Amino acid sequence: MALRQAHRRARVADASIDEPSAELWGPEFAEVAQRLLSSAVLCFARNGFHATTTRDLTAGVGLSPGALYVHFSTKEDVLFAITRVGHERALAGLGDDTGELDPAEQLAELVRRFVAWHARHHTVARICQYELSGLEPGHFEQVQHLRQQINQVFRGAVARGVHAGVFDVPDVHRTARVIISLGVDLVRWYRLDGPDSPEALADEYAALALRMVLARPGG
């Protein structure tokens, strides 16, 4: 047991695991359900979905194992709630108010919002990226639909700049994928107590994304 605790303390992933804020889940969930979701995020981030038991989830909030079933039908249902809400919030965070900006400023603003969201909610976002394989097919399809909407926002912004002659990229889809990768990969290493604030990272990644897409004078 002592060994196991020492091992746990030294786990690298733990250093970048932060408890999600309760507000993330929203009024769709009762207060106990919100606490169960936050507990599940920590358990899944530490040990993975498959190695987490329903007992782990309820123990994390000081409840008996049966309390889970008042709010969720299965452990998979908890994973679905986390990944659905996580993707919904990430998509909503992109906003629908950037279409009037010029193409370069629009893309920069979308990258800023996407990166800042992923930094701020990096532990939830990590579950959204790494644990999708635990979803049942029907749930996976619903989350995949949200992912496609996020992709579409970035593809649209890149395509708009290309059409305007401001961007020059070999392939719109691949370029959008790379820009999304910048935001997604930070969930692997980001920590709120590290040197980079979500906003500083957002500004930096927006500038790098623009460098990748902007047409060069003289072609």
Add this chain to the structure above:
Amino acid sequence: MALRQAHRRARVADASIDEPSAELWGPEFAEVAQRLLSSAVLCFARNGFHATTTRDLTAGVGLSPGALYVHFSTKEDVLFAITRVGHERALAGLGDDTGELDPAEQLAELVRRFVAWHARHHTVARICQYELSGLEPGHFEQVQHLRQQINQVFRGAVARGVHAGVFDVPDVHRTARVIISLGVDLVRWYRLDGPDSPEALADEYAALALRMVLARPGG
């Protein structure tokens, strides 16, 4: 059981899980040990390190559970072998023959090699990125040392271009981290039967990396 199988078939991660080639492990390991390592890569990629049992590892190669201990002392020892060798190969893949190239061509070549390696060995690389939290502290430190060497290669190449006045970046360390992110994030989604060959992806990412760092005429 039928449900569980349907679930397994539909798992998103499975679509991008490929068995590693036996040559990856090298003569350091006996043939049975190599097969156990490849089996472990598949198990860890499908279910995570914590949810994999030593029985899963040996069953994957048709051996009895006890056979593991002829070659590895623990399941963690298997994870250490995979992540150590994976990082050693990724580092070796960068080569030590790029220092005579001009800075832009050196960075492009390093990105090409890093991206192509991660695409070709994407399932092993995924374990190397996502399962480090399963390592014991001493093993983690050894792997971390290899990761720092990889970081150092990219930082050195970016810094060299900055000193030569060819690159213009706000921060060498962060820029190197973003370039590494491009290669690392593809292990999340890459599949060998997809539309992009490792080489095509390598060329594309090298071009995008250069766009991020090259100084603009006129500043």
